[in-house]
Amino acid sequence: MKSQPKHYYPLFLNLTGQTALVLGGDVVAEAKVRPLLAAGANIRLVASQVSHSLAAMLEKADAEILTGKFVSTHLDGVQLAIDCGGAPSCSAALRRAAKARGVLLNCVDAETQADFISPATLTRGPLQVAISTGGAAPLFARNLRQMLDVLLPASLGAVLTAVGGFRAKVKAILPSGKRKAFWEAIFDHKTLETLQGLPENELESALEGHLSAAQKGAPADAIGTVTLIGAGPGHAELITLAGLKALQQADVVLYDALVDPAMIGYARRDAQLIPVGKRCGKQSASQGFINRTLANMAKQGKNIARLKCGDPFVFGRGGEEIEFLEAQSVPVVVVPGVTAASAAAADVKLSLTHRGVARRLTFMTGTTADALPDDKPDWQALLTGGTVAIYMAKKSLARTLADIQSAGFGAGLPAVWVANAGRPDKQIVHSTVGTLSADIAALHTEAPSLVLIGEAMATATGKNLLADAQGQVEQAAL
Numbered sequence: 001m002k003s004q005p006k007h008y009y010p011l012f013l014n015l016t017g018q019t020a021l022v023l024g025g026d027v028v029a030e031a032k033v034r035p036l037l038a039a040g041a042n043i044r045l046v047a048s049q050v051s052h053s054l055a056a057m058l059e060k061a062d063a064e065i066l067t068g069k070f071v072s073t074h075l076d077g078v079q080l081a082i083d084c085g086g087a088p089s090c091s092a093a094l095r096r097a098a099k100a101r102g103v104l105l106n107c108v109d110a111e112t113q114a115d116f117i118s119p120a121t122l123t124r125g126p127l128q129v130a131i132s133t134g135g136a137a138p139l140f141a142r143n144l145r146q147m148l149d150v151l152l153p154a155s156l157g158a159v160l161t162a163v164g165g166f167r168a169k170v171k172a173i174l175p176s177g178k179r180k181a182f183w184e185a186i187f188d189h190k191t192l193e194t195l196q197g198l199p200e201n202e203l204e205s206a207l208e209g210h211l212s213a214a215q216k217g218a219p220a221d222a223i224g225t226v227t228l229i230g231a232g233p234g235h236a237e238l239i240t241l242a243g244l245k246a247l248q249q250a251d252v253v254l255y256d257a258l259v260d261p262a263m264i265g266y267a268r269r270d271a272q273l274i275p276v277g278k279r280c281g282k283q284s285a286s287q288g289f290i291n292r293t294l295a296n297m298a299k300q301g302k303n304i305a306r307l308k309c310g311d312p313f314v315f316g317r318g319g320e321e322i323e324f325l326e327a328q329s330v331p332v333v334v335v336p337g338v339t340a341a342s343a344a345a346a347d348v349k350l351s352l353t354h355r356g357v358a359r360r361l362t363f364m365t366g367t368t369a370d371a372l373p374d375d376k377p378d379w380q381a382l383l384t385g386g387t388v389a390i391y392m393a394k395k396s397l398a399r400t401l402a403d404i405q406s407a408g409f410g411a412g413l414p415a416v417w418v419a420n421a422g423r424p425d426k427q428i429v430h431s432t433v434g435t436l437s438a439d440i441a442a443l444h445t446e447a448p449s450l451v452l453i454g455e456a457m458a459t460a461t462g463k464n465l466l467a468d469a470q471g472q473v474e475q476a477a478l
């Protein structure tokens with residue numbers, strides 16, 4: 001039978017001027033004393049031994065230190081107690097006494113005996129976030145806290161403190177009907193981000209500016225920003241932190257076909273989601289439509305995340321979108337992403353440049369070879385001491401590999417084919433320019449793929465692919 005998760009009643013206690021008893025004098029006790037002091041509690045610490053740093057902290061806070069064993073009278077005037085684990089007889093005595101007196105008790109090593117548990121916490125000025133898994137997965141609570149720590153900038157604390165100090169003024173000046181709209185405008189992602197970027201001593205005047213604009217009924221900032229975000233090779237975790245933040249702040253998200261659907265889930269719940277995927281010639285939205293949509297929505301004051309697979313500036317037409325938007329005076333920000341070749345190199349654990357083997361790296365596209373028949377790559381120049389990453393290579397692969405050999409390279413020159421790079425369902429074929437076409441002929445996959453060619457593709461794993469002209473197919477285990 002499935003056991004039901006235990007749910008605690010969440011609350012934030014006002015401990016200002018209240019007495020809290022802590023049993024124990026080591027690092028665990030120190031970790032418990034710190035937030036109690038921050039909450040304004042008077043500390044009474046009972047321990048046979050107290051660490052040097054804890055003693056110094058308590059002395060500074062003018063706290064009571066009672067050395068020796070716990071006795072029930074130590075709970076006189078106490079509202080809350082924490083047993084940090086130590087002598088079992090003391091813990092048992094504290095548990096009995098706390099129960100008899102109705103004092104709330106937390107037991108570090110014996111949660112089932114406790115009245116309350118300590119959540120993982122995060123603080124930004126007046127903001128306090130407390131996370132609990134009810135004891136089911138404390139490590140997950142800690143990890144979640146770390147994620148939030150990264151997402152909420154330290155400067156948010158100063159903004160919220162300034163906002164708190166400004167509330168009374170807003171209440172006095174704005175009629176109640178206008179107040180909600182004012183605060184909504186302040187906590188709009190774009191305004192909040194601007195406020196977070198200001199030095200602390202400029203926050204109040206910035207809020208004053210918003211207040212006087214609200215009084216005059218001035219319209220909000222009229223034009224939104226388009227952020228071209230490199231979404232990486234198709235795994236939700238391979239977006240950058242800056243990309244994730246921009247995505248989470250967007251009112252509208254336009255996304256490519258190769259973007260991981262899980263990544264779209266990071267967008268705000270109320271964000272408008274527009275797929276504009278283009279895949280293998282099956283065009284679902286023209287570049288013109290994408291450009292116009294971006295510009296029109298920005299002019300409506302919306303912030304737009306334009307999620308592009310890989311890096312926006314590597315075969316991503318990011319430059320064309322910027323040109324169009326800037327011509328219409330729409331502000332554009334670019335967040336770089338992990339390009340597919342980098343993800344593929346990581347998958348095969350082969351460095352694209354390699355000391356003494358490859359000091360040059362070329363990104364090229366197989367499709368451009370089709371579109372520009374006179375543009376003949378100088379394979380000698382590209383592959384002598386260099387690695388070439390060919391995107392969209394499939395259609396022209398046989399001809400490319402033949403050209404490389406005609407340029408004077410032996411059939412044993414290493415070539416690696418990677419499909420779905422950076423994703424759990426990646427496919428890797430280690431081969432050579434002489435055998436790659438045949439090696440991948442049997443793999444009927446529509447997955448996005450690229451080819452890495454050059455001597456560097458034979459190093460690092462210990463395998464000498466020059467000697468292994470048979471090729472080898474690896475299906476990822478995941």
Ligand SMILES: C[S@@+](CC[C@H](N)C(=O)[O-])C[C@H]1O[C@@H](n2cnc3c(N)ncnc32)[C@H](O)[C@@H]1O
Binds near residue numbers: 233258341423449
């Ligand atoms: C229009 S280009 C976009 C490239 C992207 N801007 C980048 O930086 O990776 C699409 C091509 O990139 C390559 N590609 C994209 N994602 C890939 C992946 N996960 N694995 C292998 N190749 C990928 C394929 O060659 C695909 O046809």
